[in-house]
Amino acid sequence: MARLLLFNKPYGVLSQFTDKGSPTARATLSDHIAVKGVYPAGRLDRDSEGLLLLCDDGKLQARIADPRFKLPKTYLVQVEGDPQTPALDRLREGVLLNDGLTLPAEVERIDEPSLWPRDPPIRVRQSVPDSWLRLTICEGRNRQVRRMTAAVGLPTLRLVRWSVGDWTVSGIAPGAFRQISV
Known part of the structure; x- marks a missing residue:
């Protein structure tokens, strides 16, 4: 049985265990996870928060991370502005992005x-409204x-990445993880 860690990655933490090549030390997964033999299944940018999956099984890791399997990823997104129907x-x-049309x-x-x-x-600006969206994509x-x-x-x-497939960050504090068997 494979081990899967559901980690609530805090803002500012890299989605890797080491920070080689940086002149200043940045927070990494090793600051939060002392479990040996697990590796991230996908990435979450340093300035993003929420669910990052780590596992000890290469096939499961590939299935989670590979866009061919179209595993839905749901994000809670705070945006600047007031989203209207045309934008949604x-x-x-x-x-259309510089690397092609998204799904x-x-x-x-x-x-x-x-x-x-x-x-x-x-940073909150009094003169510019902000809003929240729930957005689900199947790419990465x-x-x-x-x-x-x-x-x-x-x-x-x-x-904030809230879920990947059926796995969610609900109930997991920032910097903490829950381990499950898959």
């Missing part, structure tokens, strides 16, 4: 979710959600 429809139809996303406006505080907090391009929202005029302020 563009996300639902697919957005259609599932997206809906949501009320501000009850999340842990982000450290550091996002580099910084895809941020590029998609920016392309429709809604820059991302905070990005």
Whole structure:
């Protein structure tokens, strides 16, 4: 049976165990996870938070990370601006990025979710509204959600990956993980 760790990656933590080549030490997975023999199944950018899966089985790791399997990834996204139907429809139809057209996303406006505080907090501007979206994609391009929202005029302020497939970060504190057998 494979071990799978559901890790709530805090903002500012790299999705790797070492930080080679950086002149300054940055936070890595090794600052939070002392389990031997597990490796990230996919990535989550340093400035993103939420669910990062780690496992000890190469086949499972590939199945989770490989876009060919189209495992849905759901994000809670705080955006700058007031999303209107045309922008949301563009996300639902697919957005043309510099590396091609994305697959259609599932997206809906949501009320501000009850999340842990982000450290550091996002910069709030009194003159510019912000809103929350729940966005689900089945791809894994580099910084895809941020590029998609920016392309429709809604820059991302905070990005939290809430789930990958049926696995969720619900109930896991930032910097903590839950281990399950698969």
